[in-house]
Amino acid sequence: MKLTVITPSGVLYNEEVDYIVVSSKNNGDYAVLNNHAPIISTIDVGYIKMIKDTKQLFTVIINGVLEQQDNFINVIAQEAHVGLNKDSAMEHLNDVRKERLDENRQRTMDFLKAEKELKKSIKEAQASKR
Amino acid sequence: MGSMREIKQRINATDKTSQITKAMHMVSASKLKKAERAITNFRPLTKRLTASLARVMDSDIDISHPMFESREVEKTVYILITSDRGLAGPYNASVFKAFQAYVDKHHQSKDEFTVAALGYKAFSFAKRKKYHLLNEDVIQVRDDIQFLDFQQVSDDFIKGYLKGTYDNVVVFYNKFVNTLTQKVKYQTLLPLDKSPFITEKQEEESLKYKRMYHYEPSASSVLNQLLPMVIVNVLYGMILEAKASEHAARMTAMKSATDNAKDLIRDLKLHYNRARQDAITIELTDIIGGANAVN
Numbered sequence: 428m429k430l431t432v433i434t435p436s437g438v439l440y441n442e443e444v445d446y447i448v449v450s451s452k453n454n455g456d457y458a459v460l461n462n463h464a465p466i467i468s469t470i471d472v473g474y475i476k477m478i479k480d481t482k483q484l485f486t487v488i489i490n491g492v493l494e495q496q497d498n499f500i501n502v503i504a505q506e507a508h509v510g511l512n513k514d515s516a517m518e519h520l521n522d523v524r525k526e527r528l529d530e531n532r533q534r535t536m537d538f539l540k541a542e543k544e545l546k547k548s549i550k551e552a553q554a555s556k557r
Numbered sequence: 558m559g560s561m562r563e564i565k566q567r568i569n570a571t572d573k574t575s576q577i578t579k580a581m582h583m584v585s586a587s588k589l590k591k592a593e594r595a596i597t598n599f600r601p602l603t604k605r606l607t608a609s610l611a612r613v614m615d616s617d618i619d620i621s622h623p624m625f626e627s628r629e630v631e632k633t634v635y636i637l638i639t640s641d642r643g644l645a646g647p648y649n650a651s652v653f654k655a656f657q658a659y660v661d662k663h664h665q666s667k668d669e670f671t672v673a674a675l676g677y678k679a680f681s682f683a684k685r686k687k688y689h690l691l692n693e694d695v696i697q698v699r700d701d702i703q704f705l706d707f708q709q710v711s712d713d714f715i716k717g718y719l720k721g722t723y724d725n726v727v728v729f730y731n732k733f734v735n736t737l738t739q740k741v742k743y744q745t746l747l748p749l750d751k752s753p754f755i756t757e758k759q760e761e762e763s764l765k766y767k768r769m770y771h772y773e774p775s776a777s778s779v780l781n782q783l784l785p786m787v788i789v790n791v792l793y794g795m796i797l798e799a800k801a802s803e804h805a806a807r808m809t810a811m812k813s814a815t816d817n818a819k820d821l822i823r824d825l826k827l828h829y830n831r832a833r834q835d836a837i838t839i840e841l842t843d844i845i846g847g848a849n850a851v852n
Contacts, residue, residue, distance in 0.1 A: 433605055435704070435793065437598040453782070454774050467613060468773035469782035490704070492783055494609050496770075503606050505704045505786065527705055535695045538641070538677065 428461055428498035430477060432486055434507050440477075440486060447500065448476040449493060465496040474513045475502065484509060487516040489524075561836065564829040568822055575818030581644070582811035588700060589736070589804035595701075596797050606790055610783060611754040613770070623719060624784045627748045630724045632669060634691060634714045635660075636746070636792070637683070638730035638799040639676035641697050646810030648731060648739065648803055649678045655741040656729050671723070673710045675796065698803075702796055704789060711789045718747050730795045731802035737809060739802040744795070746788060 430447065432440040450456040451473025459466065470491040477484045491504035506524070510516025637656060639649045664670055673691040674680040676698040683690050692710050699706065717723040726747035731739040772779045 433602045435599050435602055436595070438601065453778070457773065464771055465769065466771040466773060467609070467779055467783075469779055469786075471782065490782075490786060492606070492609060492786060494612075496612075501605060501609065503602055503609065503786075505789070524705055527703065531697060531699075531706060532694075534697055534699075538695070538697070 428495075428500060430475075430500045430502065432475075432488075432502045432504060432507055432509075434504050439504075439507050440509055442477070442479070444477045444479050444500075446478055448478070450474055450476070451488075459495055459500065461498060463495055466494070468493045470504075474517065476513070484511065485513040485516050486510075487513065487520050489520065561829065561832045564825055564832060568825045568829065571818050571821050571825065575815050575822070578811045578814040578818065582808055582815060585804045585808040585811060589801060589808060591700065592797065592801040592804050596794075596801060599794060599797055603790060603794060606787060607753060610787055613780070613783065614751070614754050622780050622784060624747060624749045624788070625751055628724055632671065632723050633664075633725040633727060634671050634673055634717070634723045636673040636675065636710070636714075636726065636728040636730075637679040638698065638728065638796055639674075639679040639682075640803045641677040641699075643678065644810065645803055645807040648806035648810075649676075649682075651739075651741050652679070652729050652731060653682055655743065659729075659743065673714060675707060675710070698796065698800065700800065702793075702800065704793060707792075707796070711785075711792060714747070715785045715788060723747075728792065728795055730799040731806070733798050733801040733805065736805045739806055746792060749784065749788060 428444060428446075430440065430442060430444045431438065446458055446460045448456060448458045449468065449470065451468075451470040453471045454468060454473075457468075470488050470493060472489055474488060475486045475493070477486065486502070486504075487508050487510065488502070488504045489506040491502055491507065494501045494503075506520065508516050508520045508523075510519060635656065637652060639652055643649065660670070667688055670689070671691050672679075672683045672688045674683045675696050677695050680690075680692075680695045691713055696707055696710060704711075714723060714726055718726060725745065727743055727745050729741065729743045732742045734740055
């Protein structure tokens with residue numbers, strides 16, 4: 428069956444798989460094999476284990492929907508990351524998220540500081556009076 | 558017109574400004590391309606999510622959900638999407654103007670609504686007007702904005718809506734028409750409009766058979782998670798569109814600024830040459846007058 432993972436920045440993963448195991452905080456674990464009945468499920472924080480022959484990959488997902496019908500699995504995720512094992516992939520995703528939030532905070536502070544400085548130098552230059 | 562030196566100084570200053578605006582124009586042009594690419598990349602997700610929800614709605618379950626039902630409006634959340642920085646022509650001002658007009662028409666007091674400000678400009682506007690704000694900190698609308706950046710706001714208004722604190726969520730943003738035109742639009746985000754998820758074709762098909770889905774763990778909990786995702790996605794789509802509009806607006810504004818600077822420089826050069834000619838004439842008459850006096 429075919430698995431497609433889509434994120435806001437485009438298609439992340441589009442491959443043939445033998446079967447998948449879905450694990451999420453809200454729903455627990457379950458596997459989807461070939462010719463499974465149509466299923467829809469959501470993932471708040473969790474991962475999908477994708478198995479093909481002897482190889483396996485993990486896709487860590489935050490806020491996603493999984494839909495399977497006619498052996499097509501459609502995963503829509505707000506944030507996702509593919510890794511060789513679930514812990515490192517999860518860690519990576521968490522690191523990225525944390526970094527992002529810190530960066531945002533830093534940017535806001537820098538921005539406010541720069542704005543303040545600009546206002547001050549405009550005042551000092553008395554540009555409005557010329 | 559002032560002296561030759563003054564004119565020369567002004568020409569130099571204008572030239573430097575035009576160099577800056579020209580650079581900004583080019584930066585915006587490339588950023589606009591990036592923003593358009595982001596919209597294209599985002600499209601498959603929207604399409605599939607809409608299709609998924611449409612299939613859920615089409616199946617046999619009871620799809621009534623508070624997010625679909627409109628109720629009497631007591632408190633509204635307005636989401637304003639603007640940029641962080643200015644110099645984008647009428648981009649931010651037009652959002653504020655449309656919003657102000659809307660508020661004046663529909664509300665008597667500031668207590669009837671809350672503002673969620675996306676972008677530094679919207680934040681300082683709401684602060685200045687002393688509106689109730691949903692977010693305490695500035696939410697920067699970065700060029701590479703992610704869900705995470707505005708998650709705090711989206712979580713807040715979705716939870717508030719489900720709890721009954723807010724009855725209505727409306728977004729004000731600039732819709733990208735083309736590079737030269739951006740239109741301010743307002744759109745109701747909550748309650749969610751059912752119509753995009755129901756097509757006539759599906760109604761015909763559904764007469765024949767109903768698709769049976771397994772819901773894991775249950776239909777209601779799937780909907781409970783799916784619908785907020787759809788809403789956040791719609792909002793994200795609007796932000797991407799606003800982002801493209803911002804760059805387009807800035808591009809146009811900077812283009813006309815560069816053109817104006819060029820016009821100004823041409824005028825100034827004319828004045829400068831005239832002043833120079835005058836000075837030469839005076840000098841000449843002086844010399845001739847002096848020579849005549851000697852003879």
